[in-house]
Amino acid sequence: MIGNDMVDIYVGPEKEHFHVHRAAICGKIPYFEKMFKDGGFAESYTKSATFPEDDPESFDLLLGWVYQGSIKVPAVRTDDRGDPELSWKPNSLYKLAEKICLSQLQGQVVDTLRDFDRQTYCLSCTKTILNAYSETRKKSGLHRYYAQSLAFILVQGKTCSTWTVNELTEAMSKEVELTRDVLTILRDSGGNVKDPVNEPDCKFHCHADGEPCYKDINKNDYDGK
Known part of the structure; x- marks a missing residue:
């Protein structure tokens, strides 16, 4: 179960917004588990993170991998x-x-x-x-x-x-x-x-x-x- 607990991630210079299940992204990617679950980072309290240097299209593909287990080509x-x-x-x-x-x-x-x-x-x-x-x-x-x-x-x-x-x-x-x-x-x-x-x-x-x-x-x- 991924529940209803969500996080907001903003990607690219235009800060494209992605609303993501926290359990899904943290359960699949240790990087985000440390960011959103351990409590040692501000993101764990704000439930949001910004990646201004990354590509929104690639992040969307990453989320496809998180939810479906494969790259949506x-x-x-x-x-x-x-x-x-x-x-x-x-x-x-x-x-x-x-x-x-x-x-x-x-x-x-x-x-x-x-x-x-x-x-x-x-x-x-x-x-x-x-x-x-x-x-x-x-x-x-x-x-x-x-x-x-x-x-x-x-x-x-x-x-x-x-x-x-x-x-x-x-x-x-x-x-x-x-x-x-x-x-x-x-x-x-x-x-x-x-x-x-x-x-x-x-x-x-x-x-x-x-x-x-x-x-x-x-x-x-x-x-x-």
Whole structure:
């Protein structure tokens, strides 16, 4: 039972308002349990919190995950080059999941992105990759996926539109960490870079060794264990 006890959360520079069941968000996310239940923060008394730097659309997806246990993925659209693209922001949602220390959601974001890339036979464009490197933490699962995507494109030429050498050069010159990650993959693989959409899921997750994958946790919940 989630009851009628509610909290108010305001997200983004325009302070978009979300009215959320406190039991639901605290029961699913330890970050909010500490904020709203422990009594050590002002939010536990005011029953409200503000996240001015976060994306309201991503927070709405987070709430979908809280209430339904999965990401509510909006429809696919077409970009200005005619290529299919997601109509939600994986990088922004991943960034939010990092902020609130939610490794399960981080894994789901990457897996949802990989499913899309697998179905469309398309890998993310350089703009999306650069955005992730500027907004999310180094060595994250998302970084590993994007770096291997770019390394695979360089070796195999796989992409849903023709990337010019200038576009690839610009991306790698703008982000030294990306270049380092790609070169490491190329060196360690001897040029035999595997398609990242077909790699084991946990390669791009961020749970610690020995910590259960979110898929195992969900399976156990489904089995009633």
